[in-house]
Structure formats: C-alpha cells, structure tokens
Amino acid sequence: MILEKPLLPYFEWLLQFDKTRWGALPHFLLTLLVIAIATLLLSLLVGTVLYGPLKAGDKVYRVVVNGFRELFSLSFRRVWALARLAIQESLRGRVLIAVAVFVLLLLFAGWFLKTEREPARLYFSFVLTATSFLGLFVALLLAVFSLPNDFKSKTIYTVLTKPVRAGEVVIGRILGFSLVGTVLLAIMGVCSYLFVVRALDHTHTVVGSVLAKGGDAEGNLPETTSLDKGHRHTIQQDDDGHLFAEFAHDHDHHVGESNGRLVVSSPHETIRARVPRGGTLRFKDRQGVQVARGVSVGKEWGYRSFIEGGTQAAAIWTFDGIDEKTLHDEDDGGEALRLELVVRVFRTWKADINTPVQGVIQLKRPGSDLKTAPEFFSAKDATIDQRYFPRTLTDTNNQPIDLLDDLVDEQGQIEVVVQCLDRSQYFGFAQGDCYVRMKEGSPLWNFTKAYISMWVQMVLVIAIAVTGSTVLSGPIAMMFTVSFILLGFYREFFVRVARGIQEGGGPVESLVRLVTQMNLTAGFRGESETTSLWIMRSVDSVFLGAMELLANVLPDFGEFNATKYVAYGFDIPANQIAQQLTMGAAYVIGLSIVGYFLLRTREVAK
Amino acid sequence: MAATPEIPNSDKNGERRAREPDEAQVVVETRALSKVYRDFWGRQKVRALKSLDLEIHKGEIFGLLGPNGSGKTTTIKLLLGLLFPSEGEAIVLGQNATEVSKNERIGYLPEESYLYRFLNAEETLDFYGRLFNIPADVRRERIDRLIKLVKLDAARRRQLREYSKGMTRRIGLAQALINEPDLILLDEPTSGLDPIGTREMKDWILELRDQGKTIVMCSHLLADVQDVCDRIAILHQGELKELGRVDELLKVEDVTQVKARGLSADCQDEIRQVIERHQGELVSMENPTTTLEELFLSIVRDSEARPGRRIVKQEPTKQGKS
Numbered sequence: 006m007i008l009e010k011p012l013l014p015y016f017e018w019l020l021q022f023d024k025t026r027w028g029a030l031p032h033f034l035l036t037l038l039v040i041a042i043a044t045l046l047l048s049l050l051v052g053t054v055l056y057g058p059l060k061a062g063d064k065v066y067r068v069v070v071n072g073f074r075e076l077f078s079l080s081f082r083r084v085w086a087l088a089r090l091a092i093q094e095s096l097r098g099r100v101l102i103a104v105a106v107f108v109l110l111l112l113f114a115g116w117f118l119k120t121e122r123e124p125a126r127l128y129f130s131f132v133l134t135a136t137s138f139l140g141l142f143v144a145l146l147l148a149v150f151s152l153p154n155d156f157k158s159k160t161i162y163t164v165l166t167k168p169v170r171a172g173e174v175v176i177g178r179i180l181g182f183s184l185v186g187t188v189l190l191a192i193m194g195v196c197s198y199l200f201v202v203r204a205l206d207h208t209h210t211v212v213g214s215v216l217a218k219g220g221d222a223e224g225n226l227p228e229t230t231s232l233d234k235g236h237r238h239t240i241q242q243d244d245d246g247h248l249f250a251e252f253a254h255d256h257d258h259h260v261g262e263s264n265g266r267l268v269v270s271s272p273h274e275t276i277r278a279r280v281p282r283g284g285t286l287r288f289k290d291r292q293g294v295q296v297a298r299g300v301s302v303g304k305e306w307g308y309r310s311f312i313e314g315g316t317q318a319a320a321i322w323t324f325d326g327i328d329e330k331t332l333h334d335e336d337d338g339g340e341a342l343r344l345e346l347v348v349r350v351f352r353t354w355k356a357d358i359n360t361p362v363q364g365v366i367q368l369k370r371p372g373s374d375l376k377t378a379p380e381f382f383s384a385k386d387a388t389i390d391q392r393y394f395p396r397t398l399t400d401t402n403n404q405p406i407d408l409l410d411d412l413v414d415e416q417g418q419i420e421v422v423v424q425c426l427d428r429s430q431y432f433g434f435a436q437g438d439c440y441v442r443m444k445e446g447s448p449l450w451n452f453t454k455a456y457i458s459m460w461v462q463m464v465l466v467i468a469i470a471v472t473g474s475t476v477l478s479g480p481i482a483m484m485f486t487v488s489f490i491l492l493g494f495y496r497e498f499f500v501r502v503a504r505g506i507q508e509g510g511g512p513v514e515s516l517v518r519l520v521t522q523m524n525l526t527a528g529f530r531g532e533s534e535t536t537s538l539w540i541m542r543s544v545d546s547v548f549l550g551a552m553e554l555l556a557n558v559l560p561d562f563g564e565f566n567a568t569k570y571v572a573y574g575f576d577i578p579a580n581q582i583a584q585q586l587t588m589g590a591a592y593v594i595g596l597s598i599v600g601y602f603l604l605r606t607r608e609v610a611k
Numbered sequence: 612m613a614a615t616p617e618i619p620n621s622d623k624n625g626e627r628r629a630r631e632p633d634e635a636q637v638v639v640e641t642r643a644l645s646k647v648y649r650d651f652w653g654r655q656k657v658r659a660l661k662s663l664d665l666e667i668h669k670g671e672i673f674g675l676l677g678p679n680g681s682g683k684t685t686t687i688k689l690l691l692g693l694l695f696p697s698e699g700e701a702i703v704l705g706q707n708a709t710e711v712s713k714n715e716r717i718g719y720l721p722e723e724s725y726l727y728r729f730l731n732a733e734e735t736l737d738f739y740g741r742l743f744n745i746p747a748d749v750r751r752e753r754i755d756r757l758i759k760l761v762k763l764d765a766a767r768r769r770q771l772r773e774y775s776k777g778m779t780r781r782i783g784l785a786q787a788l789i790n791e792p793d794l795i796l797l798d799e800p801t802s803g804l805d806p807i808g809t810r811e812m813k814d815w816i817l818e819l820r821d822q823g824k825t826i827v828m829c830s831h832l833l834a835d836v837q838d839v840c841d842r843i844a845i846l847h848q849g850e851l852k853e854l855g856r857v858d859e860l861l862k863v864e865d866v867t868q869v870k871a872r873g874l875s876a877d878c879q880d881e882i883r884q885v886i887e888r889h890q891g892e893l894v895s896m897e898n899p900t901t902t903l904e905e906l907f908l909s910i911v912r913d914s915e916a917r918p919g920r921r922i923v924k925q926e927p928t929k930q931g932k933s
C-alpha cells in the first residue's frame with residue numbers, strides 16, 4: 006500500500022521551514038506561541054475589567070513568572086508518585102474487567118467471524134478495531150473522571166497542599182494512565198495476535214495414499230483437499246514431484262507424508278508484511294518530450310494523469326536504492342526484482358469492456374538508452390499486476406544484460422517505463438501506482454507497529470482528557486474529549502468547512518439550509534446582498550476563523566489507524582511510526598503546559 | 612463552662628510554659644485578608660471573611676474560634692493557597708500564601724480527612740511522603756513511627772474506605788506530620804474523635820508545640836481550644852471579634868469561685884456570712900461536679916488498668932493520673 010500523499014522523510018517532515026511548508030516543529034512552536042499570546046491578552050483584558058489594569062498586569066505577570074519557575078522545578082519522584090496513584094486508582098477501579106471483556110469477545114469471535122475469502126483481513130480488522138475502541142474507551146473513562154473525582158471528594162486539597170507543582174499533577178496523571186493503558190494494550194495485543202494466528206492455522210485432509218504421491222500405477226492423484234474453513238485447495242505437483250495444495254483463499258499448503266498417509270501442512274504466509282518501495286513519477290507526452298504531468302481526462306480528481314496509447318507517451322518511475330538486498334530469492338533458485346503495478350484504464354472508444362488494453366513495461370538505466378526487451382501485459386482496470394524481473398535479462402537488441410550491473414546506475418537508481426499500446430486508449434497513473442516489492446517485513450513487528458500507532462492515539466486521548474478535566478467536571482470533560490476525538494476523526498471535513506472548500510457554507514449558513522431544506526449548492530434567493538445574508542456570512546466568517554484556528558491544533562485521529570496496513574498485509578513504514586510518536590510527544594508537552602496553567606490558576610477550594 | 616484550668620495530666624501543664632512563643636518570629640501574617648465567594652457569573656454569594664489582620668508567632672498554638680460558618684475554614688484555606696484572597700494578602704513562612712514551595716514546611720489536616728479511600732494507611736503515608744521528595748529509608752522509618760504514634764498499627768494494611776471516622780482523623784494527622792512541618796494547620800482536629808482520641812489529639816498538639824512547631828487550629832469546641840491554645844481569635848460572620856491570650860481572656864476579674872473539700876455545714880455558713888459581710892454576692896457554693904468528659908475518661912482508664920471489672924460509680928475525688 007502506497008500512501009496517496011507520500012510520507013516525507015522524517016527530518017524534512019520535522020524541520021522543514023520555508024514558504025511551501027512548515028515542518029512539524031516550527032508549526033508546533035508557532036502554535037504554542039500563538040496560544041500563549043492569545044491567552045495572555047485575553048487574561049489581561051478580563052483582569053482589567055475585573056480588577057483594573059495595574060492589578061491585572063501584576064497578577065498575569067506573577068502567573069507567568071511562576072509558571073517558568075515551576076516548569077524547571079519539576080521533580081520526577083513526585084511525578085512518579087502521582088503516576089503510581091493513578092495506576093493504583095485504575096487497578097482498584099477494576100480496569101481489568103476491560104481485559105476480561107476483551108478476552109471473552111475473542112473467545113466468541115470465532116463464531117460470528119466467518120468469511121469465504123481472505124480471512125486474515127477480516128480477523129485483523131476485527132481485532133485491531135476492537136482493541137482500538139476498547140482501549141480508547143477505557144483510557145477515556147479512566148482519565149476523564151480522575152481529576153474531577155479528586156475535586157469532588159476534595160482529596161486534591163491534601164495533594165495540592167504538599168509541595169506539588171500543578172504540572173506534576175497533570176503529567177503524573179498522563180503518565181500513570183498511559184502506563185495502565187500500555188499494559189492493557191499489550192495484553193490485548195498478545196491475545197489478538199494469538200487469536201489471529203490460531204484462527205488462521207488449519208489443515209485439510211486428503212484422501213489418498215503415499216502410493217498416489219508419485220502418481221500411482223494408474224497415475225491418479227487426489228484432486229482436492231477436504232473442505233475446511235470454508236475452502237478447499239486443488240492438489241498440484243511441482244516440477245520436482247512434490248505435492249502442494251494450490252494457492253487459494255490467500256495461502257497454500259505443502260502436502261507431505263506421514264505413516265503412509267498424505268498430510269497437509271499448516272498454511273504458508275497467511276500473515277504478511279509486504280514492504281513497497283515507492284519511486285518518483287514523471288511523464289513523456291505523445292512526442293516523447295518530458296512533461297510534468299500527463300493528460301487530464303477530466304475525471305478522477307486530478308490525482309492521476311494519463312498517457313495516450315500508441316504514441317511516445319510514457320510514464321516513468323525512478324526508484325532509488327536498488328541493490329542485492331532489493332532482489333528476492335525465487336523458488337527456481339534465481340533472484341528477481343518484484344514490481345507491482347496498478348493501472349487505471351480510460352477508454353475513448355467502446356470496445357468490449359472485458360478485453361484488456363495492451364501495455365508494455367521496460368526497465369531502463371537512467372541517463373542512457375539501455376532498456377530491457379519490452380514485456381507486454383494486458384491491463385485490467387485497477388487490479389494489482391505483479392511483475393518479476395529476473396537478474397539476467399535481455400536488452401532491446403536481444404543481448405543478455407544483468408539487472409543490477411547494467412541497469413542500475415551509480416546512484417543505485419533504476420527506471421521503469423510504462424507505455425500503452427492501444428491507440429486512443431489511455432493509462433492513468435499516480436506516483437503510488439508502481440512500486441518495488443522489498444523483502445518482507447516481520448509480521449509480528451508489523452502488528453506491534455500497528456499497536457504503537459494505537460498506543461499513541463490512546464496517550465493522546467488521555468492527555469486531552471486529563472487536561473480538559475483540570476477545569477471541567479467529569480461529564481463535561483468527557484463531552485469535551487469525545488468531541489475532540491470526533492473532530493479529530495473527521496478532521497479533513499472539518500478543515501474543508503473551515504477553509505470554505507466544503508459546499509454549503511459555514512455553520513449558520515448550513516443551519517439555515519438545513520431548516521429551509523435548501524440544496525447545498527443552490528444560491529440564496531436573488532443572491533443580492535441583503536442585510537440578513539450579510540449578517541449570516543459575517544457570523545459564519547467568525548466561526549470559520551475559529552474553526553480554522555482549532556483545525557491547527559486538532560490531531561488527525563484517522564492517521565493512527567493502521568488497521569488497513571495490517572489487514573491487507575503491508576508493512577507500516579517505520580518513518581510513519583516515528584512521526585506519530587513525535588506528534589504524540591508534542592501533544593503531550595503542549596497539553597501538559599496548558600493543563601499546568603489551567604490547574605494553577607484554578608481556585609481549588611471553590 | 613466550668614473554668615477549670617486543671618487538666619488531668621497536670622504535669623504536662625508544667626511543661627506547657629517551658630517554651631515561650633517567639634514573639635519576634637512571625638510565621639503567619641495576614642493583612643486585610645478578605646474573601647468573597649462568587650458564583651460562576653461573578654455575582655457575590657457570601658462575604659466569608661472581612662479584612663482579617665493576624666500575626667501568629669513561632670512556637671505558639673493559635674486557635675481560631677467561632678460558630679459554624681464564621682470563616683474559620685476559609686481562613687485556613689486562604690493560608691494554604693487553596694483559595695485566592697479577594698483582597699489583602701496572607702504571608703506564610705515568609706512567602707505569599709499562593710506559592711507552592713512554602714508547602715515544604717506545612718502540614719495540613721483538613722476539616723474532614725480528604726484521603727484516597729483505595730489506599731491503606733501505609734500507602735497513604737508513603738504517597739504523601741513521596742510528594743515531599745523524602746528519600747525511601749527516611750520515609751519508611753517515619754511512616755512506621757507515625758502509624759505507631761496515631762495508634763493505627765493494627766489497621767495499617769487496611770484500606771481507608773474501611774476506616775471509622777476517628778481512624779480517618781488519625782491517619783489524617785499522621786499524613787499532616789509526614790514532612791515534620793514547622794507550621795501545622797488543623798481544621799477541627801478533634802471532630803469525630805472519642806474522648807480518649809480527643810485527649811490524645813490535644814496531647815499530640817501540645818507535644819508538637821513543645822518541639823517548637825507552630826500550630827494553627829480552628830474549632831468551635833471551646834473546651835478543646837481552652838485546653839491547648841496559647842492565643843485565640845474569635846471570628847463571627849467573617850469578622851474578628853476577639854484576639855488575645857487564653858488565660859487573659861478567660862480570667863473573669865469580678866468573680867471569685869470558692870471550691871473546697873471537707874467543709875462542715877457550719878463552716879459553709881460561716882463562709883457565707885463572710886461574703887455577705889464584704890458586700891459580695893454568692894453565686895454558687897455547692898459540691899463540685901465533674902465534667903462528663905472527666906468521668907468518661909476515668910471510667911475508661913480504670914477499666915484499662917483492671918480489665919474485666921465493671922465500675923459502677925467512680926468517686927471524682929479519686930481521679931488523677933493512674
């Protein structure tokens with residue numbers, strides 16, 4: 006799975022600082038600064054109204070100076086004491102019930118999870134979604150009611166009359182609940198993995214004897230295995246005479262013998278972690294001239310661009326870092342470069358829709374004319390086509406060439422050229438549509454990475470909940486956190502509304518449309534600037550401004566969902582995990598600072 | 612209120628004057644301290660404290676007295692920084708009351724013991740000890756000593772949710788002493804305690820004072836205050852009504868109370884005549900009665916000394932330190 010928006014390299018993502026894009030770190034610092042200044046001005050304003058400018062200035066000054074002083078007098082021992090308290094609170098609060106519920110869920114899951122195809126996908130989606138939600142839910146409940154309960158039972162009085170800095174209360178809580186959540190996720194993760202592995206493991210029985218193995222006197226082979234787990238395999242014999250159960254249902258089996266009977270092994274590679282390496286894409290137009298983009302065929306969303314068939318037009322990917330390690334050992338003993346290609350086909354004349362469009366794919370040495378002999382393929386729209394290029398190939402003049410020695414240049418780059426052969430038909434490509442399959446990653450580690458993503462998300466929810474609950478009562482803090490999470494999940498939509506891209510206008514306008522049952526795209530009557538229209542738009546623009554600001558601090562919760570990767574058997578890029586961990590840390594730091602000031606300025610015994 | 616200055620363990624009373632409060636060292640100072648409780652919209656609800664000026668010196672036991680709702684707890688919370696003053700300021704141990712670092716040297720026993728009910732006595736003290744950054748070995752030793760001091764040794768591993776009110780008060784006190792504070796703020800220390808507990812609490816307070824600590828306590832139980840406090844302030848509806856040394860405040864100049872033992876009826880008549888002769892007015896002259904507290908104490912003390920024996924009546928004159 007190649008991301009539509011390719012991941013930036015970690016340090017570029019973090020530090021980039023120019024006109025086109027602000028990296029995560031500058032963005033974070035700017036956000037902190039803006040929040041700080043806005044809060045400062047607001048509190049000065051409110052203070053001036055309440056106490057007059059001098060006293061307000063004095064108070065604000067004290068809070069700020071105190072804040073800096075207390076920031077540097079954080080004591081880890083106290084933080085740890087408070088974290089332990091949070092842990093004890095959770096354990097005595099029977100958090101383990103959540104684990105029990107989860108285990109029960111898994112025990113019974115086998116009953117209702119039935120599928121005809123790709124069981125791994127289903128099982129992984131199920132366990133990952135279940136843990137994600139259960140984990141979030143438990144973390145939320147623990148974190149959001151803890152501080153409000155302390156205020157309600159006034160236990161906070163005995164804590165805050167010790168030399169405890171408000172920041173330590175916030176950080177201690179976040180740390181404690183995160184640890185509880187970590188253990189919870191770990192337990193659920195281990196259970197889930199075992200569950201999936203066990204659920205996928207199966208064998209079949211084959212009726213037949215060893216005699217049959219080499220083809221008995223009559224040459225009869227058993228035809229198929231038994232029907233188990235909703236599928237059966239046909240039995241085949243490879244060149245060496247070994248029997249195997251043919252690939253079906255996302256896996257195959259060996260067939261061996263034991264005590265004179267045929268025995269089917271456990272399935273192979275039911276859980277995978279494919280590693281795709283993406284390249285950069287450029288195009289040539291019909292005259293064979295380099296262009297930035299191909300042709301737009303006026304559909305899709307501008308994401309793919311198209312090359313015309315029967316012309317010089319080509320899509321060219323450049324892949325980096327191709328060496329020995331990139332090649333796979335094949336069953337026949339050789340090595341091969343594995344490519345996968347997804348083609349979108351756009352037809353300008355209606356042929357039989359089922360007749361594939363012909364294309365050609367070649368490997369090329371960058372900066373030279375050396376190319377492999379064209380390899381033809383028939384493209385079906387939007388299916389993944391796997392191409393294997395063995396180490397020894399022939400060039401366009403039928404001379405033998407070596408893939409690594411001849412086609413890969415000094416920088417370790419290789420080019421893949423794809424053209425469409427049928428006239429007036431088009432192939433559409435985006436950068437992510439062709440990739441090199443690298444060596445498989447470890448499925449277990451991949452699964453762990455999915456849990457790390459989930460973990461970051463959980464810590465984020467805990468941090469939001471704890472920060473919110475420094476000033477809000479339990480239920481309100483809960484609502485606050487839940488809306489934060491929901492907005493986070495629908496961040497994209499939210500940002501589109503805020504930037505005015507989404508049809509239907511801002512909050513007030515869409516409310517008006519909702520009440521009057523007006524179409525989203527319809528203009529208002531007369532479209533002339535009536536006063537009411539003007540008021541509506543002005544109020545909306547204030548709302549939209551606020552939303553835009555909020556969008557800047559809203560985490561994108563959708564990003565933490567790695568279910569797709571694991572379910573479809575793709576490796577989660579380590580870079581993505583690193584970015585998420587960094588982002589999580591940034592949120593925890595930012596929220597702790599906010600939480601500190603909220604708690605510090607709160608009149609505790611009120 | 613019978614104004615008996617004698618308390619049962621009178622030898623304690625002898626020590627009582629051993630250390631005089633250090634007038635020069637001001638531990639707590641409030642200047643025009645006021646508190647107005649407001650609701651969410653900033654509307655005034657209650658004026659709980661009106662322009663309080665106080666100075667509390669090192670080594671004294673200072674009592675805040677007053678009926679319910681007179682602002683005692685409010686004052687203590689202001690001193691702790693749990694509330695922010697509406698006007699004026701409170702200086703505690705030389706720092707503004709809202710500073711956190713002053714808490715290093717403060718112990719606080721809240722009105723009700725606000726402790727985590729899911730912890731047991733040891734865990735509770737350990738937790739608060741950690742908040743003071745006390746190293747592990749010191750912490751362990753102190754926890755042990757404090758648990759023994761407040762007589763919770765038998766219940767040290769039980770969760771606080773199972774504790775009775777008196778036990779909760781005891782662990783509350785232990786919690787307040789975990790950092791060996793210089794200033795101890797006690798909000799109604801004797802509430803919920805049985806007479807023995809009350810007695811013990813008062814003894815602890817005196818002992819702490821003798822160790823040179825400053826104690827501010829509030830209570831509306833006059834007897835308690837009178838027993839232990841050096842100076843008191845009486846609050847009523849948030850206003851300071853009276854401030855001074857207890858012995859001076861309690862001295863009623865124009866009343867003489869006669870109390871004697873073994874007088875015959877003749878002798879009593881004679882005394883009556885003497886008072887009449889001097890134009891005095893006899894307020895009362897009768898056989899003294901003991902207070903309920905004293906009676907209860909002596910019964911329990913006796914039953915502890917001779918377990919099993921049931922005491923029906925105890926001659927008040929026989930009481931003393933056994």
Ligand SMILES: Nc1ncnc2c1ncn2[C@@H]1O[C@H](COP(=O)(O)OP(=O)(O)OP(=O)(O)O)[C@@H](O)[C@H]1O
Nearest residue numbers: 610611648657659678679680681682683684685686
């Ligand atoms: N959080 C609060 N919000 C509003 N009013 C309050 C609050 N706390 C106390 N008050 C009011 O302030 C006044 C003083 O209360 P305070 O608790 O200081 O009294 P107290 O002297 O400690 O009484 P008690 O002997 O009953 O403990 C009371 O009128 C009370 O109703």
Ligand SMILES: [Mg+2]
Nearest residue numbers: 683684685722
């Ligand atoms: Mg009170």
